Amino acid sequence: MHRPPTVEAQVAAELAETRPGLLAGYAAELPGARAAVLTRLWRALAHEPLPWVTRRARGVSGLGLRLADGRTLHGPHADPYATDAYVTLVHLDGVPYDDPARLMTDLAVPHAADFAAELGHSAASLALSRAGRPEHPKEWPEQDWEWEQRVVDGHPFHPNCRSRPGFSVAEQLAYGPEHGPVVELATVPVPREECLVTGAWPADGGRLLIPVHPWQAAHVLKVRGAGVRAAHPLMSLRTLALPDGPHVKTALSTRLTSSVRDISEYSIGASAILSSFAEDLAARTDGLLHVTRTLGAVTAHSPDLAAVLRESPAQYAAPGEHVLPVAALATTDLPDSPAWLAGFTRLALTVGLRLLELGVALEAHGQNLLVVLSATGDPLRLVYRDLADIRISPARLTRHGITPPDLTGRLVTDDENTLRRKLFGSLVAGALAGTAGSGIALRGALEAAVGDLPRTPDLTALCTDPLPAKALTLMRLSPGTPGDQWFALPHPLRWDPVLEHDTSDQ
Structure with a gap:
């Protein structure tokens, strides 16, 4: 055959x-x-x-x-x-x-x-x-x-770490950030009355100018844009750095890794409220966290034609400092030092648990979470971007005297399990694990860091409950099951490869 x-x-x-x-x-x-x-x-x-x-x-x-x-x-x-x-x-x-x-x-x-x-x-x-x-x-x-663009291998734990079906070889070379290209980002004019817009947005008379990724223009929208601008693709491929500094997230209606990268009307409508709320909340971290502001967002009432304009994280680095996605730390020698890894882990957990206590669970994986380093590589503070998938607890916020944002829908929950899964699954099982690179290194970093953290119920849960992680392969093999599926990883504080000899049944 x-x-x-x-x-x-x-x-x-x-x-x-x-x-x-x-x-x-x-x-x-x-x-x-x-x-x-x-x-x-x-x-x-x-x-x-x-x-x-x-x-x-x-x-x-x-x-x-x-x-x-x-x-x-x-x-x-x-x-x-x-x-x-x-x-x-x-x-x-x-x-x-x-x-x-x-x-x-x-x-x-x-x-x-x-x-x-x-x-x-x-x-x-x-x-x-x-x-x-x-x-x-x-x-x-x-x-x-x-x-x-130094992050070449994609997601550290997903088998579809570099899956780009629908992209030809020429398109991968032209648009993949790891190849170092400059992407010609065009705009599509749409009548203002046909759009939902928040914040400031460029216009041409009565039409709003929506940036469109060239792959999206060719394969989905079947349109030719105008006003081409050269831009540099970032880790997510569909988000690009503009020449004058801001980052623009575009719709890209194809499946990369696990998700189709379009932009929902819900996220456009919530963007301004979320940005203002997150900026106020970050001010409660004693300068350890900044959140990139959303400058504007627009959709032509279609997930295939929408865009979000954000500040560059570089706004929060002083002269001589470097700001980089946590995923890019693996391209340096910094995580090889147990002391450095423990210090970074302490910083990340301090910020993540502080916000969780207040009422917000970040999706702090290695792409959304960035770290500001001193000229000598010391971790100083964090920057967070892309608020589209955080979780907000009105009950926790109210308990701390914070007025919850005027939002409904999937971002809002008081369920403690959901809140902790969001943070622990992205930060510990994701960003910190990917930076550490092994169970032994992660265990050492956590052991060195957790003793210095405030004793809260969330910290207790992190140290004693099973560590949640997204069941990435199960999700790909369960196309009829919507939403995230989770499982418990062997806890890094108790896992030892030398002693691992047990058997288990399902």
Whole structure:
């Protein structure tokens, strides 16, 4: 039977036409890219509550999984906080697999075929990203967008860390931040009466000028914009740094990692209220946190044609200081120092828990959360951007004498479990774990930091309750289940890879 070409082969064929000089580098990067995606997938298989994994047994030789159909899957012990690509091979009923897409295809569980295609995109795009990244000087960059473009591998724990289906090779090279491109960002004029707008927004007479990503213009809107401006893409790809400083978030109606990157009317309508509220709340952190202000937001009553204009985080760095996304810390040597990692962990938890106590749970993952460093690399304070998915507790705010913002909908909840999951899952299981790079390093940083923090019920829950994390693979394999799904990771304060020999049933 004739098999269609793999995604890896398709990318190679497009490279031969588009950028033949990258072919050798792409081929050389493929094994490492497969291992990076396989490592992330193995973490999910080892820890997420997948209904077709019936038993997990840990022994001297590694981890064994019993599947519902009687097959067995064997691989190394799975550090839930590791970011290095340490899984190069797993065995399904004795057959070796080094390709995550082929493994998922042969697992043949419900919805495996679609997920396998995404895994194939992820590995191939990651190899392309690594092959095409520009050489970075040893000196730290001066521009905020330069820090963003150093993050090549994407999400540290999601198997779809670099999945970009719908993007050709030429489009990945032209728009992917890790390739260092300059993107020509056009605007589409829309009559003011057909728009919802908050804050100040550029206009041409009676028409508002909505910035549109060129991919969106070509593939979704089928329009040609005007007034092209050169902009630098940031980590999220659809957010770009404008030449005069501000950042603009555009709609990008395709699935990157897990989510379709459009912009809801709800978030546009709430943006001004949220920005003002967050600015006031940040003032209660004794200067340890700044929140980038939303300057304006607009939608043509369509998630496919909308934009948000925000301050650059660079606004909050003094001369000689650097501000960078937490995800970019892994491109420096700073996290290699246990003392530095403990200090950064102490700062991040101080701010996150303080805001949670007041009544706001940040989604403080490595993209939304930024750190201001001194000229010598000391963590000084934090900057937070993108308020679209925080959680707000009116009851907690009221308890502290703070008037809740005039908002309803998904952002508002008093459920303690929801609030803690939002912060702990993004900050500890996300940003801090990704910075630490291993369970041992994360445990050491937490042990050094938590003793200095105020004793609150939230801190107690963080130290004693199971640590929540999004079940990223389960969510991709459950397309009919809306919203986030969660699971409990082995707690970093109690997890020890040397002693991990227990078995568990599901």
